Amino acid sequence: MGIVNFSPGIPPAGTGYFSLENPTGNLQVLLPPPTFTKQFLINPVQASALVPLKFKITNPNGVPLTNLTFTDDLTVPAGLTKVSGIASTGCGAPVDLSTATLISVTGATVAANGTCSMSIVLFVVGGPGMRVNTTSTVTSNEAGPGGPATDTLTVVLPPTLDKAFAVSQLQLFGPNSTTLTFTLFNPAANPIPLTDIEFTDTLPAVVVVSTPNGLTSTCSPTAPTASPGVAAYQPCSARRESGSGRLLHHFSECDGSSDRIPTQHDF
Numbered sequence: 001m002g003i004v005n006f007s008p009g010i011p012p013a014g015t016g017y018f019s020l021e022n023p024t025g026n027l028q029v030l031l032p033p034p035t036f037t038k039q040f041l042i043n044p045v046q047a048s049a050l051v052p053l054k055f056k057i058t059n060p061n062g063v064p065l066t067n068l069t070f071t072d073d074l075t076v077p078a079g080l081t082k083v084s085g086i087a088s089t090g091c092g093a094p095v096d097l098s099t100a101t102l103i104s105v106t107g108a109t110v111a112a113n114g115t116c117s118m119s120i121v122l123f124v125v126g127g128p129g130m131r132v133n134t135t136s137t138v139t140s141n142e143a144g145p146g147g148p149a150t151d152t153l154t155v156v157l158p159p160t161l162d163k164a165f166a167v168s169q170l171q172l173f174g175p176n177s178t179t180l181t182f183t184l185f186n187p188a189a190n191p192i193p194l195t196d197i198e199f200t201d202t203l204p205a206v207v208v209v210s211t212p213n214g215l216t217s218t219c220s221p222t223a224p225t226a227s228p229g230v231a232a233y234q235p236c237s238a239r240r241e242s243g244s245g246r247l248l249h250h251f252s253e254c255d256g257s258s259d260r261i262p263t264q265h266d267f
Contacts, residue, residue, distance in 0.1 A: 036147035044154035068108035
């Protein structure tokens with residue numbers, strides 16, 4: 001049996017495929033393949049988190065496609081396992097859930113000129129990095145194979161935050177102000193910058209932000225704020241110098257923000 005490009009006219013508007021099945025010359029005409037895509041719906045994601053994965057099949061033909069079949073090996077790359085079954089929208093496909101690291105779909109159907117989608121929740125294991133995950137092709141009874149479908153999941157570690165008072169003990173009367181410094185780190189193993197970082201620090205009842213507050217920051221693009229009783233920072237970025245693995249000063253170079261913090265007993 002062989003597959004031969006046949007053009008024009010089978011189907012109309014495109015190239016068809018046929019196979020010589022037996023000596024009588026019967027032809028099996030295969031329609032244009034479906035479009036097959038996949039997408040991690042939360043991306044980037046932290047390690048040890050849950051992430052939904054969505055598959056989408058689009059049929060460009062005027063007849064339904066039946067017995068759509070594909071697999072997705074989650075061990076390539078390692079670090080993904082299933083935690084729930086597939087939810088199908090219009091595909092009606094039985095799914096093999098017996099193996100935690102293999103998604104297997106058999107017998108799906110997509111309507112003429114229609115689209116169907118399936119989603120599954122995965123658990124992310126392992127450390128940070130870029131996880132390129134690719135399916136098999138999707139086959140059907142009526143059309144040529146479509147795909148494979150590929151998407152890249154970016155896994156990151158969360159930032160770490162340090163804070164320190166320049167002077168840890170203050171007098172009740174007399175000079176009684178100090179500088180509080182926050183330093184935010186993007187772990188060197190993370191493959192991307194961290195953005196939209198937010199945190200707040202509610203000060204103890206006996207401590208307030210001084211006036212003026214002496215606020216400085218290396219955060220960008222939005223400067224932190226320091227109102228009486230609260231020091232707030234949002235949003236901010238923490239990044240690595242490209243290719244060097246060296247942390248660029250914490251907190252986006254997010255080193256910084258220095259506030260003068262006097263006690264309420266500042267007479």
